[in-house]
Amino acid sequence: MIIKGRIKTGEYFDSVTLMIVGRDISAMPGVQDAAVVMGTKENQAILKSSGLWLSEFESAGDTDLLFAVKAESEELAGKVMQGIDQQLKNVRNRADADEEYRPKSFEAALNALPGANVALISIAGRYAGEEAMKALKAGLHVMLFSDNV
Amino acid sequence: MIEILSIGDRVPAGKYRPFFRFAGALNFVRAPHRPGLGGPTLVCVIEESKGAGPLNIVVRGDLSAVMSLEVRKSQVLLGGSPFKIERRYDSALSLTRPVSPEALGNNLAAFEVALLKNAPAGSLAFLLKRETDETPPASYMAELARTLREGFERLLAGDMSGGARAIKGRGFGLTPGGDDLLAGFLLGLNALHAAFGLDVSKEVRTLRRASRSRNLFSEAFLRCAAEGRFFESAKVLASALFQGSDEEVRRACARLSAVGASSGADLSVGLLSALKLHASKLQKVSA
Numbered sequence: 001m002i003i004k005g006r007i008k009t010g011e012y013f014d015s016v017t018l019m020i021v022g023r024d025i026s027a028m029p030g031v032q033d034a035a036v037v038m039g040t041k042e043n044q045a046i047l048k049s050s051g052l053w054l055s056e057f058e059s060a061g062d063t064d065l066l067f068a069v070k071a072e073s074e075e076l077a078g079k080v081m082q083g084i085d086q087q088l089k090n091v092r093n094r095a096d097a098d099e100e101y102r103p104k105s106f107e108a109a110l111n112a113l114p115g116a117n118v119a120l121i122s123i124a125g126r127y128a129g130e131e132a133m134k135a136l137k138a139g140l141h142v143m144l145f146s147d148n149v
Numbered sequence: 150m151i152e153i154l155s156i157g158d159r160v161p162a163g164k165y166r167p168f169f170r171f172a173g174a175l176n177f178v179r180a181p182h183r184p185g186l187g188g189p190t191l192v193c194v195i196e197e198s199k200g201a202g203p204l205n206i207v208v209r210g211d212l213s214a215v216m217s218l219e220v221r222k223s224q225v226l227l228g229g230s231p232f233k234i235e236r237r238y239d240s241a242l243s244l245t246r247p248v249s250p251e252a253l254g255n256n257l258a259a260f261e262v263a264l265l266k267n268a269p270a271g272s273l274a275f276l277l278k279r280e281t282d283e284t285p286p287a288s289y290m291a292e293l294a295r296t297l298r299e300g301f302e303r304l305l306a307g308d309m310s311g312g313a314r315a316i317k318g319r320g321f322g323l324t325p326g327g328d329d330l331l332a333g334f335l336l337g338l339n340a341l342h343a344a345f346g347l348d349v350s351k352e353v354r355t356l357r358r359a360s361r362s363r364n365l366f367s368e369a370f371l372r373c374a375a376e377g378r379f380f381e382s383a384k385v386l387a388s389a390l391f392q393g394s395d396e397e398v399r400r401a402c403a404r405l406s407a408v409g410a411s412s413g414a415d416l417s418v419g420l421l422s423a424l425k426l427h428a429s430k431l432q433k434v435s436a
Contacts, residue, residue, distance in 0.1 A: 012171045014410035015322030019271040022321075026288065035289035040325055040364060042318030050292040062364040063169070063323065068289075124154065126235075 001032055004077035005054045005068035007039065008085075013065070017091045024087065025069060025080055032070045036084065039064040106134045117141060125149045151210035151232075153225060158237040159203035159378055160192050165218040168365070171323075173199055177218045178365065191369040194218065194227065200408075202380030203240035203373045240378040241343075248344040248391045250431035257425055259395035260386075260402055264417050267406035272414035273326050276301045277421070293319060297327060304334065305426060309352050313359035318367070322410060328367035329415035331360045332374035336416070337423025339377030340387045345431060382408055383416065390424065 013021075018036045025034035035052055037043045039060030047053045052068040060066055067084050071077040103109040110116065119135035121128055125148030132142045132149075165177035173196040178189045194206045194215065201207050206218075206225065219226040223234050261277065268274035276298060300315025313331055320326030335356055338349040357375040362368045373380075379387060386401035393401070405413040 012323050016271050016410035018321040033288045040318035046292050050289040052289055
C-alpha cells in the first residue's frame with residue numbers, strides 16, 4: 001500500500017464537508033483509507049495511529065488542512081491527491097445549493113413571497129419601527145413582537 | 150451600508166488585524182497587550198443570521214470590503230467608519246426564577262431526544278448512543294471515534310483532565326468537534342453554578358487547563374465557555390432547560406443544532422452530558 005499526502009494552507013471547509021470528502025475517497029476502489037482533516041497535533045496523532053502518517057505533516061499548523069490517502073498503487077494515490085481540491089469544492093457547492101433560501105431583508109422576503117399579506121416582525125426594538133413602516137407601505141398587515149420600539 | 154446590531158460583552162478595546170474570512174464571518178485578532186498574558190484576542194464580525202456572542206460584533210450589510218477593525222470604549226471603527234456602541238450583548242446566564250432539579254431532569258430527557266433527532270450526520274452525537282459490539286474496520290474514522298469515545302467516557306466518570314486530553318483538538322472542522330464538545334461541557338458546568346450555586350470551580354479549572362489549544366478559534370471559544378459566557382443560541386437553550394417547557398427546549402435545541410456544520414450539535418453533546426452528570430445527584434439531594 002502507498003501513502004500519499006499534502007498540506008493545504010489558507011482555505012477553510014466546514015467539518016461536514018471534510019468528513020464527506022474523506023469518506024467518499026475511502027470508498028473508492030483501490031483506496032484503503034483516507035482522511036481530510038485540520039492539522040492539529042491531536043489529529044496528527046490519529047493519523048499516526050491509523051497508519052496514514054507522513055513526516056511532512058509535522059510542519060502543519062492547526063489551521064492547515066491535511067490530506068492523506070492509502071491506496072494500492074502510486075498512480076491511484078497520486079490521482080486521488082490531484083482530485084481532492086475539486087472534490088472539496090463540489091461538496092461545498094452541493095451543500096450551498098441544498099441550503100434553503102433565507103432572505104436577508106424585508107424587500108427580498110417580499111420578492112420571494114409576493115402573495116404575502118402579513119409581516120411578522122421580531123427584531124430589536126430600535127430597528128422594528130422602520131421595518132414595520134416598510135411592511136405597512138407595501139400594503140401588508142403587521143404583527144409586531146418587539147419591545148422598546 | 151453597514152449597521153452594527155450588537156457587540157459582545159467580551160470584545161476588548163484595541164486595534165485588530167484581519168485573520169480569517171469565511172462565509173458570513175470576518176475574524177480579527179489583536180496581539181496581547183503584554184506578551185504571555187492570555188495570548189491573542191479573537192473577535193468575529195458576523196452577519197446577523199449567526200447571532201450574538203461574547204466575542205461577536207453582529208452587523209447587517211455587506212462585509213466583503215471591510216478590512217480593518219478598531220474597538221474603542223464607546224465606539225467601533227469598522228473599515229474606517231465609526232459606529233457608536235449603544236449596548237453590549239450580555240453573555241452571562243442569569244436565571245430569574247427558582248429552579249427545580251426535577252424540571253431540569255424532564256427537560257434534559259427532551260433535550261437528548263431532540264438532539265439525537267436534529268444532530269447532523271458526522272456530529273459527535275453518536276457518543277450519546279451505546280457503543281455497538283461490532284468492531285469497525287481499522288481506519289482513520291474508526292480510530293477517531295474510538296479515541297473520542299474513550300475521552301468522553303473518562304469525562305463522564307469525572308476524569309476532567311484525562312477526558313479533555315483525549316478529546317481536545319480531535320475531529321473535523323476549523324474548531325475540531327472535540328473542542329466544541331469540551332466548550333459545551335464547560336458551559337454546562339457553569340450553568341449548574343448559575344442555577345443551583347453548585348461549586349464546579351475545580352472541575353472547570355481542571356477541564357480548562359487540560360483543553361488549552363493553539364487553535365485561536367478553539368481557544369477563544371473555550372476561554373469564554375470556562376468563564377460561563379454563552380453565545381445567543383446556547384444561552385436560549387440553557388435558559389429553556391432550567392426554566393422553560395419541553396417544547397421550548399426542543400425548539401432551542403433545533404436552533405443550536407443548526408449552528409455551523411456540526412459545531413452546535415457537538416457543543417450540545419457536551420452541554421447535555423455535563424448537566425446530566427450532575428442533575429441525577431441534584432435530584433437525589435432534593436428528594
